[in-house]
Amino acid sequence: MKTMGLSQLVLVDPKPGIFPSDEATARAVSAVDVLDNARVCATLAEAVADCTLVVGTTARERHIGPQVMLPRDFCAEAGQLAGDGEVALVFGRERTGLTNEEVDLCQRLVRIPTQSAFASLNLAAAVQILAYEWIQSAARLPQAAPEGYRPARSEELEGLIGHIDRVIKRTGFFAGKNQDAILRRIRRIYARAALDTNEINILRGQLAATEKTLDSATAEP
Known part of the structure; x- marks a missing residue:
């Protein structure tokens, strides 16, 4: 996260012993401040309540639910969709991803293209790819929202x-x-x-x- 300029980490109902923990701190290396300032919420709804754009990640095609986009396409339009509000990039569990109820809270979904035989990326790789596309898009495109636009939280x-x-x-x-x-x-x-x-x-x-x-x-x- 920190290498890509992202610093606001929110954890939803982390397992006891996983966070906080000495192992998490050791793996953070030079990004301990991100862990120290992380916010812990009981539910995803609580975590994203004040966000104007919530985007989830998925490894599979979905025919019912939010629009599924490629990372670069989403990042290119995110600024206009979110206005001056907060954007939540939501990542699911390592093994099972997001539940249907959690996907329901997202306005968009992002799917990272992979080989169909093994479509799921590990969590760290997914975060890094989406964070990279996010920062590249921010540097490349003007993303100001239309004047007077106040997107709903x-x-x-x-x-x-x-x-x-x-x-x-x-x-x-x-x-x-x-x-x-x-x-x-x-x-x-x-x-x-x-x-x-x-x-x-x-x-x-x-x-x-x-x-x-x-x-x-x-x-x-």
């Missing part, structure tokens, strides 16, 4: 998705359907839209109005 987007879920359930739309698959497609729609805070508020206002209409309908004799 992850917690705002999650609030919208939760609100949509509640309203849809009340309409009966999920009846007889795969609710999880539908919600993942809805997430993908809104992640691709790169909504700003004002747009989130407008959509939630519409949902609140729908809830009032539903309340009135159920209250009528």
Whole structure:
């Protein structure tokens, strides 16, 4: 991380004895300060709550979920998507990667091309490749967001998705359907839209109005 200019490390529910540990400190060599300043969170949702762009890494093709991009393509557009906000580069577990629930929190996914027979990179290699593409893109391209653009934070987007879920359930739309698959497609729609805070508020206002209409309908004799 440090060799590529990245210094903000956030660890989600690290295993006891893995961090903090003497072994981790010894392996950090000249980057002990990165470990010393690392933030530990209980969940990924907590870790990325204040980020305006969350990108996960995956070793496999996904047909439902966030848009999957090559590292260089993602890095080229990340600045405009994130605005002045924080970007979270999310890496999964060494053996199993990210869970479906963790992928749901991402607006984009990055897949590093490899030989199909052995597609998974170890964690350190994946971090180094993506960090390299990130710093190269920052040096090569102007990434200023449009003036006045205030991209929504992850917690705002999650609030919208939760609100949509509640309203849809009340309409009966999920009846007889795969609710999880539908919600993942809805997430993908809104992640691709790169909504700003004002747009989130407008959509939630519409949902609140729908809830009032539903309340009135159920209250009528």
